[in-house]
Each structure stands twice: as C-alpha cells, then as structure tokens.
Amino acid sequence: MLELKDISAGYGRINALSGVGLKVDAGRVVALLGANGAGKTTTLNCISRVVALTSGEIHFEGQRVDRLASEDMVARGVCQVPEGREIFARMSVRENLEIGAHLRRDTAVIRQDLDRVCEYFPRLRQRFAQEAGTLSGGEQQMLLIARALMGRPKLLLLDEPSLGLSPLLVEQIFAIIRQLNKEGLTILLVEQNARIALNVSDYAYILENGEIAFEGNSADLVRDDRVRQAYLGA
Amino acid sequence: MDWQLIWLFLQQGVASGLVTGSIYALLAVAIVIIFKTTDAPNFAAGELFMAAAYVALYLLVFLALPFIAVVPLSLGVAFIAAALFYRIVLQKIGSSAAVTVNVVIATLGLSFVLKGAVRKTGVGDVPRSFPSIFGNDTITIGQAVLTLQDIGILALAVVSMTIFFLFFNFTRTGRAMRAVGMNPKAAVLVGINLRRTRMLIWGLSGLLSSLAALLIAPKILMTADMGSVVILGFAAAIIGGFTSLPGAVLGGLIIGIAENLVGLFISSRAISVAPFVAIMLVLVLRPQGLLGGKVAVKKV
Numbered sequence: 001m002l003e004l005k006d007i008s009a010g011y012g013r014i015n016a017l018s019g020v021g022l023k024v025d026a027g028r029v030v031a032l033l034g035a036n037g038a039g040k041t042t043t044l045n046c047i048s049r050v051v052a053l054t055s056g057e058i059h060f061e062g063q064r065v066d067r068l069a070s071e072d073m074v075a076r077g078v079c080q081v082p083e084g085r086e087i088f089a090r091m092s093v094r095e096n097l098e099i100g101a102h103l104r105r106d107t108a109v110i111r112q113d114l115d116r117v118c119e120y121f122p123r124l125r126q127r128f129a130q131e132a133g134t135l136s137g138g139e140q141q142m143l144l145i146a147r148a149l150m151g152r153p154k155l156l157l158l159d160e161p162s163l164g165l166s167p168l169l170v171e172q173i174f175a176i177i178r179q180l181n182k183e184g185l186t187i188l189l190v191e192q193n194a195r196i197a198l199n200v201s202d203y204a205y206i207l208e209n210g211e212i213a214f215e216g217n218s219a220d221l222v223r224d225d226r227v228r229q230a231y232l233g234a
Numbered sequence: 235m236d237w238q239l240i241w242l243f244l245q246q247g248v249a250s251g252l253v254t255g256s257i258y259a260l261l262a263v264a265i266v267i268i269f270k271t272t273d274a275p276n277f278a279a280g281e282l283f284m285a286a287a288y289v290a291l292y293l294l295v296f297l298a299l300p301f302i303a304v305v306p307l308s309l310g311v312a313f314i315a316a317a318l319f320y321r322i323v324l325q326k327i328g329s330s331a332a333v334t335v336n337v338v339i340a341t342l343g344l345s346f347v348l349k350g351a352v353r354k355t356g357v358g359d360v361p362r363s364f365p366s367i368f369g370n371d372t373i374t375i376g377q378a379v380l381t382l383q384d385i386g387i388l389a390l391a392v393v394s395m396t397i398f399f400l401f402f403n404f405t406r407t408g409r410a411m412r413a414v415g416m417n418p419k420a421a422v423l424v425g426i427n428l429r430r431t432r433m434l435i436w437g438l439s440g441l442l443s444s445l446a447a448l449l450i451a452p453k454i455l456m457t458a459d460m461g462s463v464v465i466l467g468f469a470a471a472i473i474g475g476f477t478s479l480p481g482a483v484l485g486g487l488i489i490g491i492a493e494n495l496v497g498l499f500i501s502s503r504a505i506s507v508a509p510f511v512a513i514m515l516v517l518v519l520r521p522q523g524l525l526g527g528k529v530a531v532k533k534v
Contacts, residue, residue: 071422079424082423086423
C-alpha cells in the first residue's frame with residue numbers, strides 16, 4: 001500500500017533521514033521505533049508531505065506521491081495523528097471532529113461518521129459542545145485519533161499515541177488501535193515505547209540516526225538480543 | 235454644566251460614537267484576521283483603506299459609473315489586490331528566515347507604494363469629497379441627532395459584520411480560516427490548504443477595509459493621508475485583545491464613543507488623544523485586552 005524508497009530529508013544542513021526504505025502492506029500494523037531524534041516524526045511528515053524530500057520516492061497505492069501537496073495525501077486517505085496536542089483549542093470538540101472531514105463533501109455520511117467515531121470514544125460524545133482546549137491529555141489524544149478517522153483514512157499514521165498518558169489510558173488507546181486494524185484500517189505506528197508497539201504491530205522498523213537499523217516481524221524482534229538490549233531494557 | 239446638558243451630550247456622544255466606532259470596528263476586524271493567521275500586523279491596512287476609497291471615487295466620479303456598479307467593483311478590486319499581494323509578495327517571503335520582520339517590512343512597502351500611486355495618478359493630489367447616496371436629512375433618536383447618512387453607515391456596518399461573523403463561524407471556509415489561525419500545523423494535517431486560506435484571508439481583509447472606506451468616505455475629506463485613520467483600527471484591536479474578533483468590534487465601538495464624548499465634554503482638540511488614553515487604561519487594568527483571554531504564562 002505504502003512504500004518509501006530510499007528517502008532522505010533534512011532541515012537546513014542537518015540530515016534527519018538518510019536513505020530510509022520501508023513498506024506498509026494493506027491491512028497491517030507496521031511500527032516505526034527509535035529513540036528521540038531518530039527521525040520517526042520526520043518520516044511521517046515526509047509521508048504527509050509536510051516535510052520535503054531531498055531524495056528518494058514515496059509510492060502510495062501504486063502511484064508516486066512525493067510531489068503532491070499535503071491536502072492531496074489527506075484526500076487520498078492518508079491521515080496523520082500528530083504527536084503532542086495538536087488540537088484546535090478554541091473550537092468545540094464537535095467542530096474539531098467535523099474539521100477532520102474538511103476535504104469531504106458527503107455531508108450525510110459525515111454525520112454518520114461523527115456517531116461512528118464517538119462509539120470508539122464515548123467520552124468525546126459527552127464533551128461534544130465543550131472547547132477542545134479544556135479536555136484532559138488523554139481526551140485530547142482520543143480527539144486527535146477521532147479527528148483523523150473523520151477523514152476516512154485508508155492508512156492511519158499514528159505519532160506517539162502513548163506520549164504522556166497513564167498506563168491505563170495507553171492500554172485503552174491501544175485496544176482501540178487494535179480494533180481499528182481488525183476492522184481493516186492499515187496503520188503506521190511511530191512509538192518510543194517499543195514494548196507496546198511490538199506487541200500490537202505485525203512488522204517493525206527501527207530507526208537509528210535517520211537510518212533503518214533493524215527490521216523484521218515484530219514477534220521476531222521481541223526475541224532479538226540487540227533489540228532487547230537497546231529498546232526493551234532487558 | 236447642568237444635568238440636562240450632560241444627558242444630552244451622553245446620548246449624542248454614544249450615538250455618533252457608534253457610527254464612527256462601527257468603521258473602526260470594521261478596520262480592526264480586517265487587522266485582526268490577518269494578525270491571527272499571518273502572525274504579523276498588516277501595516278498597509280490604512281493605505282489599502284485609502285486606495286480603496288480612491289478606486290471607488292475614480293469609478294464613481296471619473297468614469298461616472300452608477301453606485302450599484304461601483305460598490306461591488308471596488309470591493310472586488312480591494313479583495314483581489316490584497317489577495318495578490320499575499321500570493322505574490324508574502325508567499326515568497328514566507329519561505330525565507332526571519333519571517334515576521336520581513337512581512338512587516340513588506341506591508342510597510344505596500345503602504346508606500348499605494349500612497350505613491352494615489353498621489354502620482356493625479357486623483358489624490360488635491361483633497362476631494364466623496365458623493366453620498368444618503369440625503370442630509372436628520373433623524374432624532376432620544377435627544378441625539380443623526381443624519382440619514384450616519385444611520386446608513388451604522389446599519390450597513392452592522393449588517394456586513396453580521397454576515398462576516400456568520401461566514402467565519404458557520405461555513406466550511408470560515409472554519410478553515412479559524413483553524414489556520416489556531417493551529418496551522420494541525421490545519422495542514424486535516425487537509426486545509428494554508429496558502430489558499432491565507433490568501434483568502436488577505437482578500438477578505440482588503441474587502442473589509444474597502445467596505446469601511448466606502449462607508450466613511452462621504453463623511454470625510456479625501457486625501458492621500460486619510461489612511462492614518464487606521465491607527466484607530468489598531469487601537470480598537472489592542473483594546474479588544476488583538477486576537478479576538480468580538481473584542482475588535484467592542485474596541486472599535488469603545489473608541490468611537492470615547493472620541494465623541496471627549497469631544498463634547500472636554501474639547502474637540504482632545505479628540506485625537508482619547509483613543510490612546512483608552513488604550514493605556516485598558517493595558518494597565520487588563521493587559522491582555524478586554525476579550526483577549528488569559529495572559530499567556532510561559533512555563534519554564
């Protein structure tokens with residue numbers, strides 16, 4: 001479904017990614033792991049067309065997409081759940097969700113989808129009219145995922161969904177990620193928490209200093225000594 | 235001064251203040267929507283206002299077009315000119331470093347260009363007056379006397395601000411504009427085209443300035459320096475909190491009323507000081523402006 005071929009990107013003279021290649025097959029959860037500053041978020045932003053490539057190619061559903069604008073990626077069904085709390089703080093929860101469907105014109109279906117995403121996150125329904133800035137950290141993370149779902153993604157890019165959340169909330173969020181995948185959504189998951197990411201994913205890549213250091217089936221990586229030492233603290 | 239006179243002055247001051255205040259409010263809204271989405275004040279706002287008035291004057295007097303054609307034409311010209319300025323100049327600047335400073339300099343440049351253009355074309359070399367569509371009959375409300383023109387200005391300003399607020403709050407494009415102002419990064423990720431949205435905002439700001447110009451032009455003497463009125467738009471924006479649209483409107487009305495009350499009660503020579511006293515009072519008592527939300531405290 002998605003393939004990055006030897007992509008490089010940087011900020012000014014600093015190289016953030018050099019020659020990264022990865023593949024996400026339809027229906028799978030693929031994890032992209034690595035330490036802070038390894039280039040995980042940059043990779044997602046390259047796919048979302050927010051950060052420009054210096055070389056390499058990105059293909060989505062068989063078409064080359066690395067020259068497209070960011071809104072074209074959303075229109076094609078690649079929606080990102082950004083890291084941190086990138087909500088529209090002064091808008092209501094409802095408006096935050098509706099704006100996730102910004103590029104869609106099917107008003108009736110959008111209304112159904114509003115109900116559908118609230119089934120995943122019943123708490124958002126209770127906060128519908130509230131300003132999004134008043135939500136708790138966990139609720140904001142739910143709102144971000146729900147907002148991305150409103151774009152009817154085929155591929156969901158998740159950036160550090162566990163960041164800053166309590167273990168209980170992390171469990172909840174990942175249960176929903178599993179459920180979404182079971183319902184057919186393809187997911188590229190960026191995480192620092194390697195344990196939980198390897199647990200939900202089918203396949204994983206590990207980034208070190210902007211390059212892929214390891215890749216393999218998640219079940220195998222969990223048992224890999226180098227991975228265990230560096231990322232699982234065992 | 236007896237109570238009756240004070241009561242009369244109060245009524246007259248508020249009534250006239252609402253009329254001029256509604257113009258300041260329009261200008262303040264034009265300034266605030268740009269500040270919120272471009273992160274830089276538009277220092278060409280006054281000259282856009284001035285140039286828009288001259289475009290209308292040119293169409294109306296020199297080309298002798300009817301009013302019904304002049305209004306949409308001048309609004310359209312202002313919309314397109316401001317949008318093009320964003321598209322051609324500011325977007326180029328946006329890709330360089332030190333963005334805010336450069337944007338400010340660019341808007342200053344535009345203000346000189348517009349002023350120069352109006353002076354050089356021969357339309358703006360002598361003070362001119364703008365014909366009015368409303369008669370000079372007066373209406374008495376309470377004890378306040380307003381001309382039909384005043385009523386027309388106030389009514390049209392209120393109607394257009396209402397339309398603007400409905401557009402801004404309840405349409406897809408308006409929502410995208412608010413989103414860009416709140417969180418441009420998130421806006422990009424939900425598929426909003428930043429450049430297009432910002433260009434539309436500049437256009438809309440030009441349109442609002444032009445509207446203010448059309449409304450107020452018949453009441454003032456037109457010169458190439460008439461854009462200095464926009465200082466009061468900035469003052470209104472500051473009083474309102476600089477990022478709040480209702481605040482900008484409120485600030486505009488407060489300044490309009492303050493000016494008129496000062497003129498009636500103190501001296502007409504003190505009028506130009508009034509807005510700045512109002513700014514100082516607001517900044518001392520409520521630094522974030524009337525509707526500017528909480529003071530941002532930086533976490534260390």
